[in-house]
Amino acid sequence: MAGKRRRIAPPAVNPETKPFWDAAANGTLLLKKCSACGEVHYYPRALCPFCSSDKTEWVAASGRGTIYSYSVMRRAEAPYVIAYVTLEEGVTMMTNIVDCEPDAVRIGQRVKLSFRPSDGGPPVPMFTLA
Amino acid sequence: MTIKRKACIAGVYEHPTRHAPDKSLAQLHAEVALGALADAGLSKADVDAYFCATDAPGLGPMSMIDYLGLKLRHFDSTEVGGASYTVHVAHAAEAIAAGKCSVALITLAGRPRAEGMATGTTPRVYNPAAPDVGFEAPFGPVTANMYALCAMRHMHEFGTTSEQLAWVKVAASHHAQHNPHALLREVVTVEEVVASPMIADPLHRLDCCVITDGGGALVVVAPEVAKSLKRPTINLLGAGEASKNPSAGKVDLTYTGARWSGPRAFEEAGLRPADIQYVSIYDSFTITVVMTLEDLGFCEKGQGGRLVADGNLVSGVGKLPFNTDGGGLSNNHPGNRGSMTKVIEAVRQLRGEAHPKVQVKNCSLALAHGTGGSIGTRHASATLILERE
Numbered sequence: 001m002a003g004k005r006r007r008i009a010p011p012a013v014n015p016e017t018k019p020f021w022d023a024a025a026n027g028t029l030l031l032k033k034c035s036a037c038g039e040v041h042y043y044p045r046a047l048c049p050f051c052s053s054d055k056t057e058w059v060a061a062s063g064r065g066t067i068y069s070y071s072v073m074r075r076a077e078a079p080y081v082i083a084y085v086t087l088e089e090g091v092t093m094m095t096n097i098v099d100c101e102p103d104a105v106r107i108g109q110r111v112k113l114s115f116r117p118s119d120g121g122p123p124v125p126m127f128t129l130a
Numbered sequence: 131m132t133i134k135r136k137a138c139i140a141g142v143y144e145h146p147t148r149h150a151p152d153k154s155l156a157q158l159h160a161e162v163a164l165g166a167l168a169d170a171g172l173s174k175a176d177v178d179a180y181f182c183a184t185d186a187p188g189l190g191p192m193s194m195i196d197y198l199g200l201k202l203r204h205f206d207s208t209e210v211g212g213a214s215y216t217v218h219v220a221h222a223a224e225a226i227a228a229g230k231c232s233v234a235l236i237t238l239a240g241r242p243r244a245e246g247m248a249t250g251t252t253p254r255v256y257n258p259a260a261p262d263v264g265f266e267a268p269f270g271p272v273t274a275n276m277y278a279l280c281a282m283r284h285m286h287e288f289g290t291t292s293e294q295l296a297w298v299k300v301a302a303s304h305h306a307q308h309n310p311h312a313l314l315r316e317v318v319t320v321e322e323v324v325a326s327p328m329i330a331d332p333l334h335r336l337d338c339c340v341i342t343d344g345g346g347a348l349v350v351v352a353p354e355v356a357k358s359l360k361r362p363t364i365n366l367l368g369a370g371e372a373s374k375n376p377s378a379g380k381v382d383l384t385y386t387g388a389r390w391s392g393p394r395a396f397e398e399a400g401l402r403p404a405d406i407q408y409v410s411i412y413d414s415f416t417i418t419v420v421m422t423l424e425d426l427g428f429c430e431k432g433q434g435g436r437l438v439a440d441g442n443l444v445s446g447v448g449k450l451p452f453n454t455d456g457g458g459l460s461n462n463h464p465g466n467r468g469s470m471t472k473v474i475e476a477v478r479q480l481r482g483e484a485h486p487k488v489q490v491k492n493c494s495l496a497l498a499h500g501t502g503g504s505i506g507t508r509h510a511s512a513t514l515i516l517e518r519e
Contacts, residue, residue, distance in 0.1 A: 009253070011264035021264075041378035043265035049378040069286070069383055071278035072331040073270060075251040082275050084381050091379030094507075096269045107286045124268040 006080050010121025016046050019058055021122040029061040029113055029125045031089055042091040062088045063113030065127065072102040081105050085127050096126045104129070132398055137223035138356035139364045139516065141170025141349030142474040144455075148313045148462060150343035151244040155187050156197050158239035158345045163198060166347035171359045172233060177349075179204035179231035181222055183214035185240050185345075185465045194237065204231040210510035211502030212412060212467040213371075214238075215348065217512045219473060220369035222350040232352040239345030240465015249341045249466045250274040251329065266507065273414070274338060276506030278330035281417035283383040285332060287432065290420065292332055294435030296323035298416035299336050299459050301443035306456025308485040313340045314460045323416075337416040339458035339468065346470040348477075362481045363519040367401065367495075370394025375508035384432075386418075387511030388425035388499060395513035396427070401495065403427040406515070408479045408490045409450060410472035410498040413457045419443075422499055423450070426513065445488040454479065454488035469500025473514065480518040494518045 013021045023030045032044035036053035048056050070083035081097040083105070097105050098116060111127035118124050143165030150158060159182070167173060177200055186194045190207040204225050208217050215238055222234035242249055250273040256263050284290045300320055306312035318336060326335040356363045372390035396402060403426060411419045420434035428450060429437040442448035455461045455475040458468040476498040478484045496516050503509035 006270060008270075009267045011268050012258035013264065014259070016261075017264055043262060043378075045261070045378070068381060069279045069283040070331075071275040071282055071333075072328075073251075073272070073275045074327070074331070075274070075329045076270070080270055082269050082271060082279070084279060084383070086381075092376070092381035093379065094266050094269050094271065094376075107282065118268055126269075 006076065006078050008116060008118040008124060010118040011124060013122065017044060020044055024115060024122050024125060027115055029063055030058045031061050031091060032056045033059045040089050040091055042093050061113070064088050064130070065111055067097065067105065067107050067109045067111060068092050069107060070097060070105050072105070085111055097129065098126045099128045131227060133220065133223040133227050133369060134367050134398055135353065135365045136227035137350050137366050138353055139219070139348055139366065139473070139477050140351040140356050140359055140361055141166040141172065142477045143169050144346045144462065144471055144474050145344040145464065146311045147344045148311070148342040149243050150241050155239055155241060156194065158241065159186055159194055159237045160198055162239060162345045162347035163235055163237050166235065166349045170349045170351070170361060172349060174198065174200065176233045177235045178202055179222065179225060179234035181206045181218040181234060181236040183207060183209045183238070185238055185467060212414065213469050213500035213502030213510040213512045214467065215470040216473060216498060216500035216514055217371055217510065219348060219350055219366065219514055220371060220512065223366050223369065226350065226352045232355055234350040236348040236350065237345065238347070238465055238467055238470040240467065241343040242466055243341050243343045247341065250338055262507070271507070273504065274333060275330035276504040277415045277417055278333045279506045280383045280421065281332050284417060284421065287384055288435065290435035292324045293320050294439045295337055295416040295420060296320040297439045297441070298413065298419045298443065299323050301441065302413065302453055302457045302459035304444050305454045305488050306460035308487040309456050309461055312456040312461040313342050333415055333417065339414050339463045340460065341466070342462050342464055344462060344464035346464060346474050348470070348473055364477055364480050365517045365519055366514060367517050368395040368397070368399030368515040369513065370398070371510065371512045373508065373510055383506065386421050386425050386501060386505050387509060388422045388513065391511040391513040392426035395515050399515040401515060406495050406497045407493050408454070408476065408496040409452045410476040410496070411452055412468045412472055412499055412501040413453055413459045414468060414501065416459070418501060418505065419452070421505065422501065426497070426499065445490060451490050454484050469502070469512065472498045472500060476516055480516055
């Protein structure tokens with residue numbers, strides 16, 4: 001897709017999420033896994049949303065997933081594809097599907113991680129068709 | 131403790147304006163407040179409780195209490211987006227049942243049209259300290275594409291079609307033609323809905339609600355106050371509220387919080403969906419209605435598209451008359467918040483004061499449902515079941 005690009009708002013970084021965004025700058029997507037209950041969660045929290053333990057640790061995601069749902073935003077400066085992608089690790093995250101014709105996107109398609117720069121902040125995790 | 135028949139809706143008012151560049155926001159709140167009090171046959175001096183959400187300008191409820199000159203013993207500013215006012219009714223009833231107040235005023239007002247707001251298609255400004263913002267805002271979530279994510283998944287799992295969604299708008303437009311205040315009074319067809327420009331796949335322009343200025347207000351009173359008034363007594367039989375969200379990555383977009391708020395309200399009322407004669411369902415988008423009706427139990431999960439098709443929501447034609455004022459899709463969506471007008475039209479139906487062309491015969495049991503926030507991420511669902519005594 002040629003033409004205008006959507007401005008990607010810089011993510012708000014705080015002490016709780018700084019490791020996530022530092023890893024993003026190095027091309028790694030981090031998830032949080034609770035060592036008390038074993039559940040992986042997203043977005044990452046210091047306290048496990050399932051069992052409330054503070055024994056949560058960062059784990060690297062494989063970067064592979066499938067599209068759970070998507071929508072092509074047409075009423076925008078440049079159309080873009082927003083989606084929920086379910087990662088191999090089992091969590092589903094909000095993201096964009098990039099570098100493809102929006103009309104080619106379907107639920108169930110396999111996708112792979114591809115970070116994209118944000119406007120003045122750390123890069124953000126997006127996905128391309130695998 | 132139950133709120134069943136412990137509180138009544140005695141006054142309702144919907145501001146007739148849909149575009150208010152010449153009025154202030156506080157003024158709109160005051161106009162609807164006085165309108166609802168006049169409708170009830172009460173005066174400002176009778177009010178001992180005030181409820182509002184963040185559309186009321188100022189410090190919680192304090193600025194509007196000051197502006198209106200209210201003398202109160204109870205107030206609440208629960209903020210859950212467009213569902214706030216259905217929640218306020220329930221919370222007012224709880225406060226009345228607990229003896230904390232006897233006449234509660236609830237107001238909503240907004241002027242997004244006067245302010246040129248592109249409500250559904252531009253990002254909202256959120257507090258960056260909200261824990262989800264950094265993990266969502268970069269990807270361009272706006273109201274329309276968040277509801278679209280649910281619609282797309284609903285179509286994928288259940289075979290729901292754009293034509294079925296369109297029937298929701300068609301029914302709303304059939305009702306709005308009789309409402310002289312409705313923003314859009316033209317009857318539309320399924321073909322016109324699906325041919326309207328795509329906003330966020332699979333939602334077309336006519337799948338989306340209107341953007342309007344204006345507002346509305348409610349007066350919730352103790353039963354003994356209601357009995358002293360000249361209006362029909364409209365009892366609150368049951369109320370349910372629920373929150374739903376992406377569940378820390380266990381995302382399921384096929385249902386809304388109505389799955390929980392509905393059964394809670396029905397249980398308190400001692401009723402089933404089949405008992406309800408009229409429904410007001412927050413219709414931010416056509417998909418919102420389809421999913422909410424499923425979740426409330428008016429059909430099996432996944433059958434909502436079939437339920438709404440072929441005019442089944444049209445009063446006098448279908449089995450489940452809905453949003454007979456034209457709803458948010460065709461009539462009014464003041465301040466981008468839809469649950470206030472849902473309660474107002476349900477009360478009109480129960481009083482027999484809906485437009486004669488859309489009035490449900492002998493309407494004695496109605497349901498009003500609000501959704502606040504985004505069904506694609508986190509939202510509040512609130513269900514009220516009302517009875518004409």
